[in-house]
Amino acid sequence: MTAGEDRNEPDTGRSDREMPPLLAKAMAARESTRDEARPEAVARQHARGRWTARERIAALFDPDTFVEYGQLAQPQIRSLGDGPADGLVMGVGQVDGVSVCAFTYDYTVMGGSQSPTNHRKADRMMEVAERNRWPVVFWSEGAGARATELFYESGTATTFIQLARLSGWVPIVTILSGPSFAGQANIAGTSDVVIATRDSTMGLSGPPLVRSATGEDLTPEELGPMSLHERTGAVDLVVDDETAALQTARRYLSYFTDVAAPPPPVAHDQTPLRTMVPENPRRAYDVRKIVEILADENSVMELRPLFGRCLSTSLCRIEGHRIGVLANNPMFGAGAIDSEGSAKFSRFVELCNAYDLPLLFLCDTPGFMIGTAAEKSAIVRHSARTLVAVSAADVPILGVILRKAYGLGYYAMGSDALDPDLYVGWPTAEFGGMGLEGAVNIVYRDELEAAPDDATQREIRDRRVAEWKERNTGLEFARSFLLDDIIDPAETRDLIARLLATFPAPAPREGRKHPIDPW
Template identity: 80%
Template sequence: MTDPTPPQVAVSPGDDEIPPLLAKVEAARQATLDDARPDAIARQHARGRWTARERIAALFDAGTFVEYGQLAQPQRRSLGDAPADGLVTGVGLVDGLSVCAFTYDYTVMGGSQSPRNHRKMDRMLQVAERNHWPIVFWSEGGGARASELHYDGGMVTTFVQLARLSGLVPIVTILSGPSFAGQANIAGTSDVVIATRSSTLGLSGPPLVMSATGELLTPEELGPMSMHERVGTVELVVDDEAGALDAARRYLSYFTDIAAPSTATAPDQMPLRTMVPENPRRAYDVRKIVATLADEGSVMELRPTFGRCLSTSLCRIEGHVVGVLANNPMFGAGAIDAEGSAKFSRHVELCNAYDIPLLFLCDTPGFMIGTAAEATALVRHSARTLMALSAADVPILTVILRKAYGLGYYAMGSDALAPDIIVGWPTAEFGGMGLEGAVNIVYRDELEDAADDAERKEIRAMRVADWKERNTGLEFARAFLLDDIIDPGDTRSMIAKVLATLPPRPPRDGRKHPIDPW
């Protein structure tokens, strides 16, 4: 008997048809996008902040981003849908440079850290370490998700992996909105932290502080950015997320090609001849000198309001990237204090880790002295500068602008460090300590025997003038204790010529050393 049922023939879907299983996956994927969540997106915009996906779109070159873990959901599925489990991550190109990025999604459970999104991060950090991808974190959230504190997969490796990446690849954290607990830990391990003025930061958030101490605080009271900027927690504070993105792109640009030829312009160099007053008691802003020496628009000063006795920056000089350490006589006459020492040693470590040459612009009476300075443990902090320098193997270029006194000069690129070149400006002067102080000690008996204050003042002035004449940059150059005394207007050209002669960076498979978080 013949079967009346016709045979079933497999039919391929047409060009416009989507197989059911693929349709299901695509629907799940679409549900993670901003268009599928208009109410949540509107609330984020009302806070004055970008969404996670808007940040990704703004950071990466168009069409280059590859997302990892877009379909991830919470470990506890009873919590409901959580697009990408609150963390968007992947890799793409930023101005042509391969970069791995993470951004917490504040519209998903307050940007909290969960077992699944930690697993996403751990996975991406492994791949970033293998491929030496620079990392950008966009942080906004309050730490661990209280409803998912049990981790089925064991302890996360996020923070130890970040510590291993320090000094291997550039790590940038952008703070927008509240960033507490785990998010703050991420910031603390980064090379550079860029924060919007309205963002907040702390190792624990207001609810935990309230539970532990009884203090009822808002995020702005607990960790305001004005405070973090002042104490040096963050490197840069900007007005908004667009400014933060620009700063992050700019920071990464210093690591694309450290010795790229350049057609960049620079300001007129002749004003350098008069920027340093011949009177050593007169202050000036050394940052104007840095801006004049550098390619226009290339200077990025880090921690500008912390440790203000020293200005630290990255810049380009005729295309060559350099890390600049410059004493600023506007603050404490350029004497290096505890904050300046911390700033100094970290900048040396940052530059050395990535083989960036160091340019010292020296005008210091030495390390800070007095009871207030000693109370900051300056003995230890000052030693950190020498420890960092002793471990550095990058080229050093030194320009003595004016004062080169004591141990401060020793650290600021002195001949003890075997710089690749060390030159002075006509205003350069040297001494084991401030010359007036030295005169007071060496000629104490003569000064005490003076008939009156007028004679004592005359003797002191004569002795100081004599010592100054014997310790000028010109006399040091005559004794070949300097390579040269140069016209300040020739400084940029001289630096560029020396940088052009240096050998290329050696290839590296691993890191030289981590970068001290402080």
């Protein structure tokens, strides 16, 4: 061997297969954050009936696509001990080939609490998500701020402002599993949709702080059970377990992305639609059955089903076309839109409009709710929100009058005032500035009061109502071209599908249209 050859072979004292000490140290630190290195913590989480944070990530993403950010992060106060990823596993990967950004709090690390370090992690990740327009999934389980680390050396966390700025720009999903209080609840409240397991809990503050501030000594289940939040509309969908929550989240994302692409559309038999709306305007029916028949098989996702029940709001597909459906439900308050229904209406319109989903209105309403109870609920303000939301929408609007189209409630439900792209009625359609019986009582008051007895008064009222109804039927409106047409209910799906196929694709946007009102 020559001297030159000797100089070209430095003596490292180790085999090429051996890992350099610094690399080995870094890799060992990374491996220590994985479930395999933490069997006791994993066992505790499984004993609670919950997935670990890393199991959630593995279940969400396509294999070998997840890129983690901040895996080596630790608590700001190191004396607190080891905190793998500082209790927040996050990153981006592919879900059915679609880029999605995900965050999951790790309950095995200091109860999934939020800290200065993991807030910085979240802030960083959301900046990248906004830049790349990645949908966001939060898997939330934790009790808010970490009390032992309330001092932020690097300034105030911007997590909640960052999330608010994503509203209306990218789809935001929160899955609640286990207790979610304070900061975790704030994240849920800012999300487009909240999916919760039935045994999870949520509150703006956890039991210890509530006890300190108000004296109420409550368990998480007493303070914020899902049965409460489902009724009040704070959560959109309640499911049995984390498997169902993940499946539901994927289905939700499919209405806005190519995640969970559905099979070829299958249509229901449409002929039952011909008899589903009773000709007697006093008879109720469940409008959700109409939505199910109109939509592709297994494509309907109703949001907030136990809140604002006078109105049904659903995402669905018709011949594969994604669409949002708002339908008055005569099973509740005869379909009159109350304050809860108004809030549900306006938020759903904003959700669909933000992401360019066409809107289908199925109208059967006597108007907005009236009376002292309605006024105590601030119906004047809440009803106005529906008009503000729908007048600002720039997506295609399709209006179908099923039966009653009365008052200002009808005005908001896809009426001609909105210049809809389709405006048709079923043979049962009838119109009025108010309920026709109420109008007759006002206009013919003198004649009714002059009747010699109750029987005569009823006969006069019935005759006048019949006269007014004949002048205000959908058929008469169509003859005056105040409607585009009166259609066979069984042809509704085909008509909508053909029209949806004609609309151009939404133009690419460089910014959001508007945020989505959390309420």
